[in-house]
Amino acid sequence: MAIGFFVFLILLTALVINAPWLLQQGYAWYYRGRVGALTPWEGSFRQRLLVLAPHPDDETLAAGGLIQKVQASGGQVFIAWMTLGDGFQWDAALLDRTLRPRPEDLRKLAERRLGEAKAAARTLGVPENHLFFLGYPDRGLLHLFLENFFTPYRSPATRLDHVAYPGTVSPGAPYTGEAWETDLRRILERVAPDIVVAPALEDAHVDHRATAYMALRRLGERGWLSRLRFYIVHGGLEWPLPKGLHPGLYLEPPPRGRHLGWQRLDLTPEEEARKLQALKAHRSQMEILGRFMEAFVRKNELFTPASNPPMAP
Secondary structure: OHHHHHHHHHHHHHHHHHOHHHHHHHHHHHHHOOHHHOEEOOOOOOOEEEEEEOOOOHHHHHHHHHHHHHHHOOOEEEEEEEEOOOOOHHHHHHHHOOOOOOHHHHHHHHHHHHHHHHHHHHHOOOOHHHEEEEEEOOOOHHHHHOOOOOOOOOOOOOOOOEOOOOOOOOOOOEOOHHHHHHHHHHHHHHHOOOEEEEEOOOOOOHHHHHHHHHHHHHHHHHOOHHHEEEEOOOOOOOOOOOOOOOOOOOOOOOHHHOOOOOEEEEOOHHHHHHHHHHHHHOHHHHHHHHHHHHOOOOOEEEEEEOOOOOOOO
């Protein structure tokens, strides 16, 4: 019997290694069935919402439905983008039809993504004077938070060491954590949000984790941690599955954050359709990541309060 069990373990291990999609699909199927039992979003939508997005498109992927609900309820929405996505070399390579995008190509991509973010926000009903573009380096935020808090960081993608894009909050500001922190402090003072949504610490992308750290720091400074709710975009195990557009499915908790105390925000079919329209405004991203992005257009969005206890296994 022990030999049979040992053989079973070997076969199971081989299956997981050689067919990981089975594990991924099994996870998605199991947790999707539990979404309906999650606690619904609690509280009024008639409030001031601030969305912290590491890159243009994160605001719609994670909170396109929430943004609509706040707008429809008479609340106000503000969005702050930490970067303009100027480190996404594959995207620049595809758009410019080149194998080696130059620093100037990536700077051009940043300006294009700024325009796309404005178009997406307009689709969701957010006025342009409620938008904040910080323009710090894509894939460099964790460096700013840690070793480059006072000494400027130079982006290996754009060769920039300061905010150089028109329409940003602090043009010319050095790429330092101190400057980034100052910008966020000013935004919080101006907006005085009732709710802030930001990436969770469990997100796989370094810029998302750095934004989570900075959000915790700045909101903790003000005693506002009860106003903070987290989301995840890069959740591991190819999440969310299946890829592509499936508006009739629930969005299941991401593998990297399955232990968190998720709350379910249910969306109407009309809100799903508007969210998809806003995602399509991010045309440069849809060209390369379309099926991944469409997979976030589901019956719900997921948020977890910063102070909430973990979800039971």
